[in-house]
Amino acid sequence: MTTTSIPATLIPGDGIGPEIVDATLAALDALKAPFAWDTQIAGLGGVKASGDPLPQATLDSIRKTRLALKGPLETPSGGGYRSSNVRLREEFQLYANLRPARTIIPGGRFDKIDLVVVRENLEGLYIGHEHYVPIDGDPHAVAMATGINTRQGSRRLLEYAFDTAVATGRKKVTLVHKANIMKALTGIFLETGLDLYEKKYKGKFELDTVIIDACAMKLVLNPWQFDMLVTTNLFGDILSDLVAGLVGGLGMAPGANIGTDAAIFEAVHGSAPDIAGKGIANPTALLLAAALMLDHVKLPELATRLRTAIDETLNIDKVRTGDLGGTAGTEAFTKALVSRINGA
Ligand code: NAI
Numbered sequence: 001m002t003t004t005s006i007p008a009t010l011i012p013g014d015g016i017g018p019e020i021v022d023a024t025l026a027a028l029d030a031l032k033a034p035f036a037w038d039t040q041i042a043g044l045g046g047v048k049a050s051g052d053p054l055p056q057a058t059l060d061s062i063r064k065t066r067l068a069l070k071g072p073l074e075t076p077s078g079g080g081y082r083s084s085n086v087r088l089r090e091e092f093q094l095y096a097n098l099r100p101a102r103t104i105i106p107g108g109r110f111d112k113i114d115l116v117v118v119r120e121n122l123e124g125l126y127i128g129h130e131h132y133v134p135i136d137g138d139p140h141a142v143a144m145a146t147g148i149n150t151r152q153g154s155r156r157l158l159e160y161a162f163d164t165a166v167a168t169g170r171k172k173v174t175l176v177h178k179a180n181i182m183k184a185l186t187g188i189f190l191e192t193g194l195d196l197y198e199k200k201y202k203g204k205f206e207l208d209t210v211i212i213d214a215c216a217m218k219l220v221l222n223p224w225q226f227d228m229l230v231t232t233n234l235f236g237d238i239l240s241d242l243v244a245g246l247v248g249g250l251g252m253a254p255g256a257n258i259g260t261d262a263a264i265f266e267a268v269h270g271s272a273p274d275i276a277g278k279g280i281a282n283p284t285a286l287l288l289a290a291a292l293m294l295d296h297v298k299l300p301e302l303a304t305r306l307r308t309a310i311d312e313t314l315n316i317d318k319v320r321t322g323d324l325g326g327t328a329g330t331e332a333f334t335k336a337l338v339s340r341i342n343g344a
Pocket of ligand 1: 016020071072073074075076085250251266267268269270271272273274275280281282283284285323
């Protein structure tokens with residue numbers, strides 16, 4: 001194992017963020033993961049401290065380290081500031097969002113799930129081109145949004161997904177779209193994917209296509225028919241929560257935001273304001289995100305040790321948080337996990 005320290009930005013985040021980040025740091029410390037953390041703020045924490053949901057110092061830090069572990073950041077609904085998550089993805093051109101979902105606790109409603117959702121992270125309906133049209137004194141009479149998908153943006157995401165499928169031995173990739181209705185917006189993604197497969201990836205894995213609504217139904221009826229799902233921004237956001245539900249909920253779902261110049265690792269879930277500060281949050285999603293981060297910096301042995309320790313804590317010690325039907329709080333779970341990492 002390398003002993004060279006790896007500079008990385010740490011954003012504890014809002015709501016349950018600091019609680020699950022503390023748990024994750026305890027596990028990484030026990031593993032002696034060589035990260036040299038530069039702690040920064042964003043989201044509601046940024047607004048409270050400096051009036052800015054994405055302070056310049058945070059951006060500068062990530063520009064320098066090109067690597068971050070991030071707790072969830074709160075975004076007001078309807079009005080207020082634009083999502084710091086979306087802005088971070090744009091700022092560092094983190095065009096691919098990798099969201100693996102694997103059954104860790106057997107015997108649930110869906111067993112032996114091993115799925116990956118790859119979501120386009122920058123384009124589509126997330127570009128924020130939205131406005132209202134006032135009519136007859138009603139300022140919100142009409143709401144309009146523009147979605148943009150480009151051939152180049154679709155292609156780089158699809159190349160990332162297809163390369164990942166080959167590198168990780170995925171047998172089947174499914175392109176998820178709605179090209180029957182949004183013929184241009186999601187048609188371009190489908191067309192680019194089919195073309196890329198024919199020209200560069202044919203025979204390396206099976207390629208399939210499915211319309212988003214049918215995909216949602218099929219995922220609930222028979223998720224095992226899928227292996228890797230690749231889709232546009234909004235569909236990917238929705239499907240990755242659905243897929244998280246198949247493996248025990250949001251507490252179990254990690255995410256990696258990957259770009260050419262930086263990578264940011266986080267849980268799929270948000271700041272969970274309903275349970276913040278209660279000491280009951282499940283840190284597993286962020287811990288699994290830290291495992292993805294260890295893979296990313298080419299420390300796969302540490303990633304495997306972390307995943308094994310999580311598995312043993314949940315399944316052998318049966319220490320589980322409330323969202324998984326257990327009674328442990330975040331701290332008790334973390335203590336059990338650290339004991340496992342230390343080989344106790
Ligand atoms: P949420 O994911 O925060 O919570 C949804 C439900 O899942 C809640 O009942 C919550 O208690 C539960 N939950 C989530 N994570 C959990 C965990 N680790 N352990 C146990 N239970 C957990 O979604 P919500 O409430 O829609 O969003 C809250 C805030 O988070 C919003 O401001 C939203 O914009 C933000 N958000 C941020 C994300 C990010 O930073 N990447 C992603 C999603 C939402």
